[in-house]
Amino acid sequence: MRATLNDLARDLAAGKVTAAQLIEESLARIAEPAGEGARAFVKVHAEKARVAAKAADELRRAGLAPSRFAGIPIAVKDLFDLAGEPTPAGSTVLADAAPATSDAPAIARLKAAGFIVVGRNNMTEFAFSGVGINPHYGTPANPYDRATGRIPGGSSSGAAVSVADGMAAAAIGSDTGGSCRIPAALCGIVGYKPTASTVPLAGALPLSFTLDSIGPLANSVDCCASLHEILSGTSLDQESQCGVAGLRIAVPQSVVFDGIEPHVARTFEAALKRLAEAGAVVSEIALKEFEMVGQINARGGFPAPEALAWHRDLLEEHGEAYDQRVRARILRAREQTAADYIDMLHLRRAYIEATNRAISAYDVLAMPTVPMVAPAIGTLEADNDLFVKTNLTLLRNPALINMLDGCAISLPAHAEGEAPVGLMLAAAGGRDAALLANARAVEAALRR
DSSP states (O other): OOOOHHHHHHHHHHTSSOHHHHHHHHHHHHHOTTSSHHHHEEEEOHHHHHHHHHHHHHHHHTTOOSSTTTTOEEEEETTBOOBTSOOOTTOSTTTTSOOBSSOOHHHHHHHHTTOEEEEEEOOSGGGOOSSOOOTTTOOOOOTTOTTTTBOOOSSSHHHHHHHHTTSSSEEEEEOSSSTTHHHHHHHTSEEEEOOGGGSOOTTBOOSOTTTOOEEEEESSHHHHHHHHHHHHTOOOTTSOOOOSTTOEEEEEOSSTTTTOOHHHHHHHHHHHHHHHHTTOEEEEEOOGGGGHHHHHTTTOTTHHHHHHHHHHHHHHHHGGGSOHHHHHHHHGGGGOOHHHHHHHHHHHHHHHHHHHHHHTTOSEEEEESSSSOOOBHHHHHHOHHHHHHHHHHHHHHHHHHHHHTOEEEEEEOSOTTSOOOEEEEEEOTTOHHHHHHHHHHHHHHHHO
16 A cells, blocks of 8 residues: 555654655656656656755754654646746646746645645646646556556646656645546545635636636545645644444435446445445435536536636637647637626526535435546547547546535545546535545545
């Protein structure tokens, strides 16, 4: 099992390992010739990380470490501002943009706690796809099946691969329609999407200001909870530890199982069975409200017009340099009128109110994070129609929660050696502490 943040913090406190050693291990994995470091990262901060590690070790020896996590290596998605560097967001058109004058607040909070940024993770260009393919910097292959070369999921593709391969102890991504949870599910790690308002979005290049959120990808629920506390500047202590016994789990039957692949269905059913045997109360509910999301997204949803508002001048000047799949998705906004956009706002408000009423009697929703296993990179690169279909399939279940303004986490549900399958637990917005407490209990039950 990969080390958790708590494992590393204990080892640092006990003197079993130093920050300098952790950073050297991280950099060695990134540089491994047979590994995916060259595709998982677009920039590596080797010397800065070494300097920071030396400082963290000196502070710890003096009893002045800013937190128990000081000296632990993390990676950050390429859309976050880091002082002194451009913020390309997986593109080439912004590779030589003016450098950021300061760190994004979310990343500044992690640095203040002593985490060390080892580099910038590759991603889908401008975060506009759940597949994870990037034609400019290459696509990091899924750790599960390197021989086939399967997609990592996106848009936080490099973030998931860097954690799964031990290049970083955790990574920070963004999630507009599943971009933390999709790659976490496909790569066999944990990914968290918080209530959007809990983590500041400043200094993160936007896709959709309506749906964007910032969350961690890591090796356990505890890791994600610790990172969320730092990112959000809030404490989760108000929610006590709980067990699975009596946990009220609702399993929606609308939308989420459409076209599900057999391996995912079997793995999901087996996970629910284990939770029921541990005392959870599992209920199937129709939740027809989920069908409203298709109507909201019929003309490109919120991301297309909100991305076009940000990109229109850049597209005018450098449109041919974009990933053309991303460009096409942004330009779908031209199908929308101002009236269409206002209709979406009203529909979304109705969707949130109706869905929150329907799920109020339950502690969590449970569904497959995505209904498929990771397909081959080459197959999708060669067939644009299949790429489009796969992208919509990957985004479908996670995006239900973004549209709800809820919080959600993806946990590995598969057996060791099998194709990764994510179990998504979700709750209404503002219930982050309760969701993370329940997710800890579910994670423990599934690991027994």
